[in-house]
Amino acid sequence: MILAVNLNASIDKAYTVENFKPGTVTRVKEVIPTAGGKGLNVARVLNSLNQTVSVTGFIGGFSGAFIEQQLKEQKMPFEFIHVNGETRSCINIIDLSSNIHTELLEPGPYISEEELDEFLEFYTSSVKQYDVITLSGSAPRGIDTDIYAKLVSIAKDANKKVILDTSGEYLAKGIQSSPTLAKPNKSEAELLLGRKLKDTGDLASAAKELVGMGPEIVAISLGAEGVMVASGLTKEAYLAVPPKIRPVNTVGCGDAMVAGFATGLSNNWPLTECIKYAVAVSAAAALSPVTGGIVLKEVDNIIGSMDFHNLYLL
């Protein structure tokens, strides 16, 4: 059983427009609103993979009620802490004339100290019933950047496996609490280490160096190039590259990879099996037009034609 944490929920609105220009008034042709957030994407993929999953975080106001209604319709179990402010919207403006995408991310509500305490209390008692906890994305305002470090520690104190997928300060502080697995993408890993990662050798030593900072396993996701994983337990690095596919929608593929890892860890698979499955689920997500959706029947095919390498590091 898996708990997917999504602190900063959002209504993601896709706006279809034509000839969008700053300084003008644009009538939006179509609006498609969906319950959004990286943790929610993880949970949706886990649902498709037939894993038992619940999603949690903060939710507020009428926008929050809209999200809860959508999750109910999708039969996605959730248990949110209700806060005073309004849950945010994130706008993706898709210009049909130029094919240029423009995003506007609202900051989300301020979370009070009492609301954060309520969440931490819920989380601490809740993690006991799960095998794996996934922590994804940013946090709403009013919450310190050490939040994921705290959430990792609480999960580990309860002897649970925990996957961390965040960025910037949240990631820098979070990995110090030694999550089971940290999944930065390449640019997040570069930001954390303060250098460019140019080739396989760079990536392998980067993953090793990040393991040295705390996590048991570090998986640097590489988009179409798959993933570079280093393990502090096996003292090995692994490079898994999926076959060439025709991607339909690459938004949320990193979240799908987290869902793949969570499935493997929850079922106590060997690490190499976890990695292959995570890469296949991520590639299968690129084949689905729906963010947080996957083309399930392709997972086994992708595993079958994957390029997999063990790299001895130590």
Next chain:
Amino acid sequence: MILAVNLNASIDKAYTVENFKPGTVTRVKEVIPTAGGKGLNVARVLNSLNQTVSVTGFIGGFSGAFIEQQLKEQKMPFEFIHVNGETRSCINIIDLSSNIHTELLEPGPYISEEELDEFLEFYTSSVKQYDVITLSGSAPRGIDTDIYAKLVSIAKDANKKVILDTSGEYLAKGIQSSPTLAKPNKSEAELLLGRKLKDTGDLASAAKELVGMGPEIVAISLGAEGVMVASGLTKEAYLAVPPKIRPVNTVGCGDAMVAGFATGLSNNWPLTECIKYAVAVSAAAALSPVTGGIVLKEVDNIIGSMDFHNLYLL
């Protein structure tokens, strides 16, 4: 007692941003959501003018519930028809770096035939208890462009005064049902007549020509230049120009002018008094930073220093 019709309600969201550019991801610094729509602006100003007013139209979903909650907090009476779809949002992106404003208007929900019938039934029985009905703005999808023609006819059949402030096809069809007063702005009048209106003479003959199409009174609003009014009853035109002021926020000044006219018509003032009051209320609205707000104490001062002309047309 005045009924303000606002068919296409909206949550107007002001986004404060920096360096907004298409093709990028922008984190919004601050979001200020308000219950929006031209009819709502009219109703708010009428409230400030101590007139008894209620607002109606369609409202839907969680966004609609947000608007009703805001109106309750503002002690604004309302009676909306609840529809299946979600009420729209309209985004105003205010770039602090360049001072460029960019607007994105969502289309609003589709209104079903049954929902429209429900509204028309409510409206027909409701207008009986009001002296003046104001009709403002556009209509949501699924509603034919003759909607305002219908709403004018229903109000006139009940012997009520009705003010029409809309544009395009809604206006072209609406004026044929002979509203008591139509208030296009200059560009709406130009669009309707298919020619540019360059000077006072042009404006006076345009107003007269529009009166010939149906309305008893036509008021062409001219922004800081006030209003040109033609009356089919007095066979005169009137030009009212407010004193020079320092505008703070000119959004909603046309709606404030409608509120001024509605107040005058509701209290059976002579037409010249209605005009002076409407222009003063519109100018007082430009002095308030809040859309739909006015600086009430300035109304009498502005009337006192107004430039007012009778132009004999026939």
